[in-house]
Amino acid sequence: GQQLNQSPQSMFIQEGEDVSMNCTSSSIFNTWLWYKQEPGEGPVLLIALYKAGELTSNGRLTAQFGITRKDSFLNISASIPSDVGIYFCAGQLLGGATNKLIFGTGTLLAVQP
Amino acid sequence: DAGVTQSPTHLIKTRGQQVTLRCSPKSGHDTVSWYQQALGQGPQFIFQYYEEEERQRGNFPDRFSGHQFPNYSSELNVNALLLGDSALYLCASSSLGPFNEKLFFGSGTQLSVL
Numbered sequence: 001g002q003q004l005n006q007s008p009q010s011m012f013i014q015e016g017e018d019v020s021m022n023c024t025s026s027s028i029f030n031t032w033l034w035y036k037q038e039p040g041e042g043p044v045l046l047i048a049l050y051k052a053g054e055l056t057s058n059g060r061l062t063a064q065f066g067i068t069r070k071d072s073f074l075n076i077s078a079s080i081p082s083d084v085g086i087y088f089c090a091g092q093l094l095g096g097a098t099n100k101l102i103f104g105t106g107t108l109l110a111v112q113p
Numbered sequence: 114d115a116g117v118t119q120s121p122t123h124l125i126k127t128r129g130q131q132v133t134l135r136c137s138p139k140s141g142h143d144t145v146s147w148y149q150q151a152l153g154q155g156p157q158f159i160f161q162y163y164e165e166e167e168r169q170r171g172n173f174p175d176r177f178s179g180h181q182f183p184n185y186s187s188e189l190n191v192n193a194l195l196l197g198d199s200a201l202y203l204c205a206s207s208s209l210g211p212f213n214e215k216l217f218f219g220s221g222t223q224l225s226v227l
Contacts, residue, residue, distance in 0.1 A: 003155055031214045042117070042203050042218030043156065088155050092214045098169040099146070099207055099214045103155030 004089055006104035014112050019076040021107045023089030031092040032065050032072040033101065038085045046087075047074070079111045115140060117219035119204050125225045126194050134189040134222045138206030145187040146216065147179060150201040162187050163210065191224075199226045 006023045013019060023032075031050055035043035047058050049065035049072065056063055060077045072089055089104040118137045126132050138145050144163045148156035158171035162181035181187045185206075191198055201223050205216035 003157075033214065035218075040220065042205075042220050044218070045215060048215060090155075098161045098163075099144070099212050099216065100158045100161060100169055100171070101156075101214065101216065102158070103148075106153075106155050 002102050004091060004102060004104035006087075006089055006107050008107060009105070010108040010110070012110045012112070013079055015080060017079050019079055019083075019109060020073065021075075021087060022071060022073045023091075023104045024071045025091060025102075026070070027091075027093060027102075028069040029091035029093060030069075032063070033090045033092075034061075034063050034072070034074050035088045035090060035103075036085045037088060037106075043088055076109075079109075081111050081113050083109060084111050085109060117142075117204055117206050117217050119202075119219040119222050121222060122220065123223045123225075125227060127227050128194055128196060130194050130226075131190065131192045132194060132224060134191075134202050134204075134224075136187045136189070136204030136206075136219060138185050138187070138204075139208075139217050142206035142208045142217070143185050144207045144210060144213070145181055145185065146205045146207075147187070147189045148203040148205060148218075149173070150203055150221070152200070156203055159189070194226045196226050199224060 034046045037043045047063040054065040086106045090101040146161040147159040150156045160170040165181045176192045201221040203221045204219045207213040
């Protein structure tokens with residue numbers, strides 16, 4: 001099935017560092033979302049983006065909807081150990097018939113105290 | 114306020130068997146979607162149910178079927194299980210109809226096919 005390209009695949013950082021990850025698609029998306037998944041749990045919504053160029057923050061997290069509508073970026077500032085998990089981007093296609101989301105391949109984040 | 118609940122949490126089946134997974138949506142939600150998450154991958158859309166009807170289906174064979182009940186809960190059925198069906202099956206619910214992109218996910222059912 002279709003999946004979005006996410007990079008990097010994994011990141012191993014020290015507590016306090018900033019983190020950047022991105023997601024690209026060959027298709028135009030109407031909406032971009034970022035989710036976090038921890039072991040044994042389902043994905044949890046972090047940020048939703050609705051307009052090209054939109055920049056939205058949620059605490060230490062900031063995400064942007066790319067102006068081409070084919071990419072999105074997530075930044076985490078001053079990382080802490082509880083940021084550990086897998087981060088997924090997800091997009092909703094322009095003109096989609098439902099709220100079907102296409103997910104990225106995920107970025108595994110490990111934070112060393 | 115209970116979130117999305119799924120049962121069972123874990124399941125082991127053998128090839129050729131049939132399985133039924135269950136999902137209760139978050140209170141106030143009327144739309145249920147099912148996703149399959151293989152190890153190391155992102156979730157893949159299976160199908161969505163709204164008003165007790167399948168609204169859209171992803172690229173999954175007819176062995177995968179579902180149902181939504183009047184109380185909005187849902188079941189996912191998989192027939193003739195294959196080894197490749199081993200995955201985490203996630204249920205997601207949303208409110209205000211089939212177009213609301215803000216999905217709330219359950220913790221999933223881990224299915225192992227031997």
